[in-house]
Amino acid sequence: MADNLEKEFKYYLDHQEELVKKYNGKILVIKNCNIIGFYDSEVEAIRETSKHHEVGTFLVQKCDPGEDSYSMTFHSRVSFA
Numbered sequence: 001m002a003d004n005l006e007k008e009f010k011y012y013l014d015h016q017e018e019l020v021k022k023y024n025g026k027i028l029v030i031k032n033c034n035i036i037g038f039y040d041s042e043v044e045a046i047r048e049t050s051k052h053h054e055v056g057t058f059l060v061q062k063c064d065p066g067e068d069s070y071s072m073t074f075h076s077r078v079s080f081a
Helices: 003-023 042-049
Strands: 027-031 034-039 059-062
Touching (some): 003 027, 034 042, 042 059
């Protein structure tokens, strides 16, 4: 994971339990240790967030309990604009 997104992922891990209570099953967008959006799909999250924020400057994270929600990494060169 890119160094600039490590703090966002750490934020998710540190707050996972409380985030699941509020956003269970949603796709979260995290930037500067803040939830800046939540969506029903990864594509929607990236498409909408990239309208206002550069891709690579925010973390897209499935919000589910346990480690299974963060055990996969995806990389794409596809533009969602």
